Amino acid sequence: xxxxxxxxxxxxxxxxxxxxxxxxxxxxxxxxxxxxxxxxxxxxxxxxxxxxxxxxxxxxxxxxxxxxxxxxxxxxxxxxxxxxxxxxxxxxxxxxxxxxxxxxxxxxxxxxxxxxxxxxxxxxxxxxxxxxxxxxxxxxxx
Numbered sequence: 001x002x003x004x005x006x007x008x009x010x011x012x013x014x015x016x017x018x019x020x021x022x023x024x025x026x027x028x029x030x031x032x033x034x035x036x037x038x039x040x041x042x043x044x045x046x047x048x049x050x051x052x053x054x055x056x057x058x059x060x061x062x063x064x065x066x067x068x069x070x071x072x073x074x075x076x077x078x079x080x081x082x083x084x085x086x087x088x089x090x091x092x093x094x095x096x097x098x099x100x101x102x103x104x105x106x107x108x109x110x111x112x113x114x115x116x117x118x119x120x121x122x123x124x125x126x127x128x129x130x131x132x133x134x135x136x137x138x139x140x141x142x
Contacts, residue, residue, distance in 0.1 A: 003027035085109030
């Protein structure tokens with residue numbers, strides 16, 4: 001379900017020998033990929049960025065017993081980055097996110113069901129090394 005990004009259309013940050021440059025074309029960007037492709041590293045870099053940018057809130061499997069659902073439901077104008085979404089998000093929460101027009105989401109996982117996504121909203125993380133810097137970008141999933 002395509003909705004234009006409500007918070008930002010780009011995440012760009014640098015961390016030591018890593019650079020993140022994500023173009024966000026819709027309100028929900030689902031990032032999938034095999035183990036070891038850098039998804040959790042990407043999450044930690046964005047988590048560091050969230051310390052400076054209060055519009056960004058990050059959750060992962062460690063928040064499973066915390067009130068992250070209420071935080072999402074009571075927020076407006078936030079970019080939520082959710083790692084390990086297959087563990088963290090149940091079907092009810094996925095449907096809520098799919099229809100949320102007040103916040104934006106980057107969801108990292110393997111299973112995009114119940115999010116009402118089109119194929120072009122499902123991305124894979126790409127990395128390439130340029131002069132000793134690893135650049136992370138997004139490409140359409142196959």
